[in-house]
Amino acid sequence: MIKAIVYTSAAGHTKEYAELLGKKTGVKVVALDEADLESGCEIIYMGWLFAGNIKGCAKAYKKYTVRALCAVGMAPPSETLTANLSAKNVKDKHTAFFYVQGGFDLQKLSGLNKFIMSLKAKSIRKNLEAKDSLSPEEKSVLKMVSEGVSVVQESNLAGITEWYRTKAENI
Numbered sequence: 051m052i053k054a055i056v057y058t059s060a061a062g063h064t065k066e067y068a069e070l071l072g073k074k075t076g077v078k079v080v081a082l083d084e085a086d087l088e089s090g091c092e093i094i095y096m097g098w099l100f101a102g103n104i105k106g107c108a109k110a111y112k113k114y115t116v117r118a119l120c121a122v123g124m125a126p127p128s129e130t131l132t133a134n135l136s137a138k139n140v141k142d143k144h145t146a147f148f149y150v151q152g153g154f155d156l157q158k159l160s161g162l163n164k165f166i167m168s169l170k171a172k173s174i175r176k177n178l179e180a181k182d183s184l185s186p187e188e189k190s191v192l193k194m195v196s197e198g199v200s201v202v203q204e205s206n207l208a209g210i211t212e213w214y215r216t217k218a219e220n221i
């Protein structure tokens with residue numbers, strides 16, 4: 051039985067998703083660093099993407115049984131991205147994997163994360179602005195790194211909500 055939705059969030063997008071999922075499922079929501087759960091208990095883990103790795107994922111696997119893993123990044127979702135992230139981050143064949151797009155907000159970051167992302171955002175902007183034409187996905191990324199955008203919405207959780215409803219208690 052899933053005991054909690056555990057999350058790690060730097061700028062708040064993953065926290066928002068965890069809280070939305072908690073409301074949808076009735077499962078309690080707790081930050082990884084504050085979680086006081088029984089070792090080995092079943093959880094859904096949600097973490098933000100840092101250079102292709104899900105923050106806190108290794109710690110979550112070490113302490114708990116991760117039944118579902120959800121990455122939150124700034125890139126638009128795609129099958130290829132989901133497959134690559136799943137291959138890199140899933141450590142147990144019983145873990146269901148999901149990816150949702152969160153957002154980007156430099157003002158909500160601090161320290162090293164803010165520094166790294168201010169450089170990264172500049173370089174993404176430079177590359178995209180040099181192109182003659184942009185796809186809709188590229189346009190949305192350009193807007194995100196230029197202005198800061200959140201695309202957090204409950205409908206993005208349809209996949210993981212459906213998994214919880216139909217599969218979570220069936221292994």
Ligand SMILES: Cc1cc2nc3c(=O)[nH]c(=O)nc-3n(C[C@H](O)[C@H](O)[C@H](O)COP(=O)(O)O)c2cc1C
Pocket residue numbers: 058059060061062063064065098099100101102103122123124125151152153154155159162163164166167
């Ligand atoms: C240092 C750093 C590295 C990041 N690397 C990636 C990445 O590899 N892929 C991606 O899609 N987003 C990346 N992001 C963007 C965040 O994952 C994205 O903004 C996410 O919504 C943040 O969630 P949070 O608000 O819960 O922290 C990175 C952000 C930072 C600060």
